[in-house]
Amino acid sequence: MEKDSSMSSLTRFWFIVTMLVGTFTMSISQSSLSTAYPTLMNYFGVSADTIQWLTTGFMIVMCITMPISPWLLNNMSFKKLFIGALLLFDVGTLIIFYGSSFLIVMLGRVMEAAAVGVLFPSYQTVLLEITPEKKRGTIMGVAGLVMGSALACGPIISGIFLKFTTWRGLFVFFMVVITIILGLSFFVMRDVMPRIETKLDWLSIFYSLGLVGLLYVITEIGKSGTDWLILGIILLISIIMLALFVHRQLTIPDPLLDLWVMKSFNYDLAVLLTGFSYISLIVVTIIFPLYYQGVLHVSPFISGMALVPGAAFLSILNPLTGTLADKIGFKPTMLIGMTMIVLGWGLLSILTISDIWIMIGIAMLIEGGNAFVMMPAVTLGANSLPNPLISHGTAVITTVRQVLGSTGVAVATLVLVDFTKHASLSGKSLVMANQFGFHAVYWTFFGIAVIGFIIALLIKNTQNDSE
Structure with missing residues (x-):
């Protein structure tokens, strides 16, 4: 079916704004509950x-719904897909709001996550599709507000609502914004993607459930009382299922997720780089509040507010770095960002910091570096692919980034717990043991940042293959 390309400049503006605000609000929900854990534990x-x-x-x-997004984009009107995702999220949030037990709330979270998983790769694909290549850096810089800033803003917004309302107030906020965006979507959204209808491959979906087992193992590794035999069995089954998934995608005529995008080495480097920068961002939002509360002994509210400058700096830089990438090239832009990230983790590794303002400054340095890396890497990766494969390419990047982000959090937690425990058992005071654990985390992610810098050196500025 032909796509609807008849959009005036005003319609196009509201199309992009509606899509970004809706996705931004849904994305906030991913990281918003971390500050609400104690409240929810007591309540349930x-x-x-x-x-x-x-x-x-x-x-x-x-992660398990992201690989389905290319099929949905090829087989559904984008307007219906967008509205359906918003509606699913809204219903899930309503279930959470009225949830009287943990299981009911978990059901609502599953519905929210399915909506976000489908929409996250889709909105990037749509933006790349409707934007000329020479302007992609700029528009994807704006899109970085959704990917990076939403993650950083989640704990901040949650902290504010928990201070002035109950935990249900946070979900009222989500419902109000998404309902408004849902209403606007009926008027401003358009079917902008070409459609090539294919049959949904249910066997591929079944094999993709190996991601569930893989992520489960990753999240359970750092916990005490881990049953390593059970985890080993789950990991083995998950790896076998994912191997079957990969083999099937490479051999069937209409794959659920076209993994031939991986044959472009430049694209592969972009996938890794966007994942590495995302690791730094998500670890900062998780580890820094723990440092503020556990070492600097500030309140949860102050620790949440201490994330504001970094999130604001990231939000300001995202559109600017996109424009910069269009002007000076993607590689120089990403090298600037990786230098900032390496410098931030390096300072944390060699310094013992007792001033929250210095920590805030370093958080701004790392998060600002992310603005120079993540969306330029996504855009460069897309430019390394022919247009028909862009939806598959963004789905792969988004899925890999999510898996690497989860792995980063698990590694950070494991290193922090183990090294703090080891230092405590060796006779160090609680304060010194905590410092030792956090420095182990800093050195770990300094090493990861250095690897990311090397990847940025290897990347080449690449024009879109379709040209």
Whole structure:
């Protein structure tokens, strides 16, 4: 079916604004509950390990729905897809609001995650499709507000609502904004994607569930009392399923997710680089509040507010770095960002910091660096592919980034717990043991940032193959 390309400049503006605001609001929900854990634990009478599934489960469901997004874009009107995702999220949020038990709230979170998982790669594909290549850096810089800033803003917005309302107030906010965007969508959204209808491959979807097992193992590795035999069995089955998924995508005529995009080495480097920058961003939003509360002894509200400058700096830089990438090239832009990230983790590794303002400054340095890397890497990766493969390429990038982000959080948690425990058992005071654990985390991610810098050196500026 032909796509609807008849959009005036005003319609195009509201189309993009509606899409970005809707996706931004939905994305906030991914990281918004971390500051609400104690409140939710007390309310539902569950343990910390259980309540964390409101975030862990969210990330897992996102990952298993992301590979389906290219098929949906090819077989559905984008307007219907967007409205359907908003409606699914809105209903899920309503279920959470009225939820009287943890299981009901978890059901609502699964519905929210499915909506975000479908929409996250789709909105990037649509933006790339409707934007000339020479302007893609700029528009994808604006899109970076959704990907980076939403993640950083989640704990901040949650902290504000928890201070002035109950935990349900946060979900009222989500419902109000999404309902407004849903109403606007009926008037401003258009079917902008060409459609090539194919049959949905249910066997591929079944094999993709190996991602569930993989992410489950990743999240359970750092917990005490881990049953390594069970985890090993789950990991083996998951790897076999994912191997079958990859083989099927490479051999069937109409794959659910076309993995031949990986044959472009430049695209592969872009996938890794966007994942590495995302790791730094998500670890900062998780680890820094723990440092503020555990070492600097500030309140949860102050620790949440301390994330504001970094999130604001990231939000300001995202559109600017996109324009910069269009002017000086993607590689120089990404090298600037990786230099900032390496410098930030390096300073944390060699310094013992007792001033929250210095920590805020370093958080701004790392998060600002992310603005120079993540969306330029996504755009460069898309430019390395022919147009028909862009939807598959963005789905692969988004899925890999999510898996790497989950792995980064698991590694950070494992290193922090183990090194703090080791230092405490060796006779160090609680304060010194905490410092030792955090420095181990900083050195770990300094090493990861250096690898990311090397990847940025290897990347080449590439024009779109379709030209």
